[in-house]
Amino acid sequence: MDRRAFLTRSVTLGCSLAASPLLTPISFAAAPGDSRLVVIILRGGMDGLGVVSPYGDPDFAGHRGVLPLGGEGWQDLDGFFALHPGLAPLMPLWTAGQLGFVHAVSTPYRDKRSHFDGQDLLEAGGNSLSGGIRGGWLNRMLPHLAGAQMGTAYALGRDSMAVLNGAAPVRSWSPDTDLALSPQAIRLAELVMQDDPAMAAALSEAFSLASSDGDDIAVEGGRREMMAMLRDDMRGARRSGEKEIAQFAAGRLREEARIAAFSLNGWDTHAQQERSLTRALTRLSNAILALQEGLGNKVWNQTTVVAVTEFGRTARLNGTKGTDHGTGGAMLLAGGAIKGGRVLGDWPGLGEADLYARRDLMPTRDLRAHLGWIMRGMFDLPRDVIEAEILPGVDLGTDPGLLL
DSSP, rough: OOHHHHHHHHHGGGOOGGGOTSOOEEEEEEEEEOOEEEEEETTTOHHHHHHEOOOTTTTHHHHHHHHTTTTTTTTEESSSEEEOGGGGGGGGHHTOEEEEEEEEEEEEEOOOOOOHHHHHHHHOSOOTTOOOOOOOEEEGGGGTTTTOOEEEEEEEESSOOGGOOOOSOOOOOTTTTOOOOOOOHHHHHHHHHTTOHHHHHHHHHHHHHHHTOOOOOOEEEEEEEEHHHHHHHHHHHHHHHHHHHHHHHHHHHHEEEEEEEEEEOOOOSSSHHHHHHHHHHHHHHHHHHHHHHHHHHHHTTEEEEEEEEEEOSSSSSSTTTTOBBOOOOEEEEOOOOOBOOOSSSOOOSSSGSSSSSTTTTOEEEEEEHHHHHHHHHHOOOOOIIIIIIIITTTOOOSOOOBBO
């Protein structure tokens, strides 16, 4: 049996191809130096006004009602902005200068407000979807890091991470990735691959990743027992995926990896926003705290975590106490490498004449400029390379001073 036939027929050996580490994407990359970068894509359009609320703006209450400091659990940040209760567990990071926000930012995407197009542009990193840009901006950065290799960057989770798609090699993993094979099947796989060093190495890594959750990939019994184990693992991943992803990322970032990317869903808050936004923010908080714990103080102090979303949401609540697709929004920064304890950005105001199209928060700076300055500060990349190749068309402007 050749390798192709083995992989094709592996279902009969008890291997779930859909969950196999050989086939399920999650990505990491390795690079020289000690700086670590974690990019979290918040899919669905996070409501920046609801997360970092400008209660000091005289027009805010009229758009959102009598919140936030009149609401339970809201945290005052600087006398103008307040933090949603869902991120309250991160307040010690804020106090330590390891949590910050940038408000009134967006990609160049405007007006159509499609999740798919917005996310595509966010991860591609260009000016428009018709610009002929290939791959994602994180992947385009990798060739400019001297000594970068496959273990430098990881794309994590079940969602496709287009931000790391491209020519540069990356690695992938998902919390529901597992293998359940009989001892005989494991030995057969090793024999089939042994004459091909690349395939043998890939198989060895697949076995290592699959057992990283503490489960032995060797399962005594038949197909029923093997599939039961895989189903149990998938149910566990759905319950606590963000923590498992963050813990796995931390483990790799403590070793050779320097870049990790994953996404969190649940930010499309059209109705009864408070419930769904609290759930989403709790998951984000859990992921960041798991990263901090898993990295340890030394590596955490060399790490920047950036959480970005495809667009913000409308300034006004709608009739179902939700918000609709908007334009300007906020990005979150965390880690020991950032200069936190601040809400940055040129605040445009919330008066009707100040809003974009009289409905959305007006963007006052390109989100990509902040990403560019993070890459420049962490990896010493030339400004012209960032503006022309990694984030083509961006104007970095002045340094916002995001990093220590």
